[in-house]
Amino acid sequence: MSNDTYQLIAIILYMAAMLIIGYYAFRRTSNLTDYMLGGRSLGPAVTALSAGAADMSGWLLMGLPGAIYVNGLAGAWIAIGLTVGAYLNWLFVAPRLRVYTQVSNESITIPSFLENRLKDKSGLLRIVSGIIILLFFTFYVSSGMVAGGVFFESSFGLEYHTGLLIVSAVVLAYTLFGGFLAVSYTDFVQGLIMFLALILVPLFGIFMTGGFGETAASIREVNPNLLNMVSGVTVLGVLSSVAWGLGYFGQPHIIVRFMAITSVKETKHARRIGIGWMILSLVGAVATALVGIAYYQQNAGTKLVDPEAVFIALGQIIFHPFIAGIMLAAVLAAIMSTISSQLIVTSSALIEDLYKAIIKKDAPDKRYVFLGRMSVLLVAIVAAILAWGDHDTILKLVSFAWAGFGASFGPIILLSLYWRKITTTGALSGMVVGAITVIIWGNIKVLSDTLYEIVPGFILCLLVTYLVSLLTYKKNPIIEQEFTDTLEKLTRER
Incomplete structure (x- = not known):
């Protein structure tokens, strides 16, 4: 069998597994809460890895390695900012949001x-929030579809649009039918695949490039500044990169996991698993x-055309074609996990937050679940249309949507x-600003x-919300009581 055949078999097996998980989740989905939030039944490991996989997307295996390949360690400030932001999100938002969303009318x-x-x-x-989710998630889902097209183009030489359609179709199938549970379970499996791939590729790659010393020496031959985190960066540049961490507090597809975990006590275990991962x-x-920089320096006859494909290229060089196919499946996992998470949250915004608020408030759950599935289909089609034409870099599309939500x-x-x-x-004033x-x-x-747009956006939103709230505040006994009940419940359940 040819190398491509081995790799294609691995990809097909992976996609089949995702569809089987989707079917399993479909059998467990009976009402709107199941479809949108999995019945608040996620354990800590599934919550942690599904949040991580939903968070990282194709950016983790394509966008970030591509940025480091071009700019060296100066591009790693984003990773530092994200790690700090994710930890603070788990620490300060997860437990309180889990309780408050139950106390405040489920x-x-x-x-x-x-x-x-x-x-x-x-x-x-609710309507303005839903519109913002629709706006930025359409770009976000589109970025995932772009990554899918680039993936098949780089890996198998398929035409970009063919790859885009394959990824879109499989994600759409299990998300549309299985809902939140399918998204969470597939994200868990995808998170494991991503983790193993990101450990194995650089580990074996280091041996291929001659160990740590030889690898570092080869990188310095290309450009000594590639191993310097402060070379060529400005204070505002570092601030922009680290500020990615601010985005975590406002990402609906990530913090919705906090609402779905079984209990507050489990958030501590989930935090440890998630941050470690x-x-x-x-x-x-x-x-x-x-490792990619070192390898291509040592093998001058070969050339990496697309820096964002460095993980894919190394996986194909290092491993047997079938194992390389599993490495490729890790890239697909990163892409698909995020698309599916964003589709389900966008669907919930359309049905729970726009349709119910504007058109109809009382209808059987089966009708809402059906409409939720149709919403997933609609958003996927619009995102695919946006991704069909000339596509920006994955990192650029993701950064815009991330800033919008943050x-x-x-x-x-x-x-x-x-x-x-x-x-x-x-809240309305700050959100719009x-x-x-x-x-x-x-x-x-x-x-x-x-300066990354999240910095001025976050600061202005915070200031406007605070000042306008002070001017318009009137004591509401129900709000006061729910706030107090949340604190008491939080203390009891920790």
């Missing part, structure tokens, strides 16, 4: 939580890029969980090249 989405938490009677907060995976991604929702979530006086008007700041700043090249 909220199953972020927009519904904000509406219930602030007792917004107008429905405006994340640190080792990020180190593996950075090491993969460095600046729009991050300060609102933190203030909702920790400050009694936040108001509907304050954060989103608009990211859109304007991110589309003015001189501004976005100087």
